[in-house]
Amino acid sequence: MKKILVVVDSINVNDSSGSKCNVALIINMIKAGYNVKVYHHSRKDISINGAHCVKINVNKFNWIYILGGFLRFLNRNFNLITTPFIERKIGFSPAFLSDVHDFTRTLKKDSFNPDLVITLSKAASFRPHKALLNIKEWHSKWLAYVHDPFPFHFYPKPYDFYAPGYKYKEQFLINFANKAAYSGFPSLLLKEWMGKFAPDFLNKGVVIPHQLVEIENKEIQLPEFFNRNKFTLLHAGSLLGQRNPKGLIEGFFKFLESNPEANETAQLILIGSISENHSDTFNKHKNKRDNLISINKNLPFDVVYQLQYSVSVNIILEAKSDISPFLPGKFPHCVAANKKMLVLGPENSETRRLLGNDYEYFSEIDNVDVISKLIEKLYFEWKANPNEMLLNKPELLDYLGANNLKFIIDTLLND
Structure with missing residues (x-):
């Protein structure tokens, strides 16, 4: 049984649509017959049936975390907002870098020996991708999944804008596009769109659509505002x-x-x-x-x-x-x-x-x-x-299902 290591921001399906998509992908990997281990930075312990899920613990004794805490203190007590200034200087917030430190520290101790490492994220974080850049021995079996355009100035209009530290973020994108053995996208159009900014995506990219999973049909009381007869x-x-x-x-x-x-x-x-x-x-x-x-x-x-x-x-x-x-x-x-x-x-x-x-x-x-x-x-x-x-x-049921996912991943593993 092939081993897949998934590194993901969150597997809490109620915190964002991105987390829902990530969990669906993990569930279908399990359904496709892979041995799946998940490292996640959710705020609570969460399990996924059939996967070994490990919550990344926060290391409060690294200097980045301490700096972030001090900046939060300034913001809370003196209304001093320093994060945009820091991001302009180094590209990323202390909170982002502290989480990356936690991911890297934990992953370097891992003994799972995966056949494939997949980094998933949500919103604009890409923390798992930043951590994997620090683990060179996994680059040859790394699939960096890009769920949305990044950075923000690479979005199509009307979403695009220049975020603080955008040049550093742009270089970060180009770095992981270059270092990862593969890249994944939920859509063909997104792969082609991002390939305009990082050509490695066109050469290494595969389309892994958001997954359709079978969810147990529980007896749920629907809201009163809903009328089945209308x-x-x-x-x-x-x-x-x-x-x-x-x-x-x-x-x-x-x-x-x-x-x-x-x-x-x-x-x-x-x-x-x-x-x-x-x-x-x-x-x-x-x-x-x-x-x-x-x-x-x-x-x-x-x-x-x-x-x-x-x-x-x-x-x-x-x-x-x-x-x-x-x-x-x-x-x-x-x-x-x-x-x-x-x-x-x-x-x-x-x-x-x-x-x-x-x-x-x-x-x-x-x-x-x-x-x-x-x-x-x-x-x-x-x-x-x-x-x-x-x-x-x-x-579309077939395209979004576990069998197609297995075909895509097996093709990469047999490459």
Whole structure:
């Protein structure tokens, strides 16, 4: 049995969509028959059935941690924010470097002797990747997974901006692209996008999509705002400043204006933190019938997962841009739920690539007329037969599943 060592920021599925994706990948590695050991920096001890999980302990006696504590003291007591200044000088915060120190210190003591080492991360941290740069003996069997563009100025518009220490972060990216034997990406478009900045990604990169995992169908009480008897559209995920729901909301209410009877039977549900930039849109469209339900916080993963299976339509909403190279973390859940998706985003996107150019429920995020017509079409299909609102993409079930993952990893191991 081949051994895979996974080094990851967190395996707490409730702390971010990135952690959910990382755990799904680990679960499918186990399902594919690998011997998996996981080093993680979650804030609590967490286990994954079938894997040996080791929590990285914080070493409070290294000078970087002590410096970070002193800076936190200055911030808390004197409102002195020093981290951006330090990042401009050395590229990374003391907290980042302290965590990297903890990872490196622990990994150098490991006796697992893996056949493949995979570094996973979330948000903009890439701490495991920084730690692996310090362990040269593993570079020949290292797969550096890049879940999102990095650094921030390598994001496509409108997400891009120059973070403090961006030159150091850029060099860090080029270093691990060069040193790692392989690189992994959740989408083909992301691999091609990042290859423009680090050509090694094009030569060494493989596409390992976010994974679809079988989750035990527990008896979960769904929220009171959800009514199984209504035509429900669900967007689950944060609405960042760039991820603007205005076109979706206005398209939905235009659909209601054109179809007054739907006021009694249609709901748009938005779950996840909402940027204040969008508050005017929400305030404008409040109504007494509760057609628009907005939950400005994250709900537990298992609740959202069951909602995705129970609603009429799942929504993918991306930013207004020329390209969206991201594979949304919820995409596998939406495929598994087998409900039709309303996809709002740029035409050049990974979601559109996977669903196919002939997928009909697609619009740019700000085309209110098209969005309204698509919702209307979905509504009348639901009225005709609510049990036939199916996605029916079996090829995506295979693409996102453990068998395809095993084929990809076995190809690397036999390289």
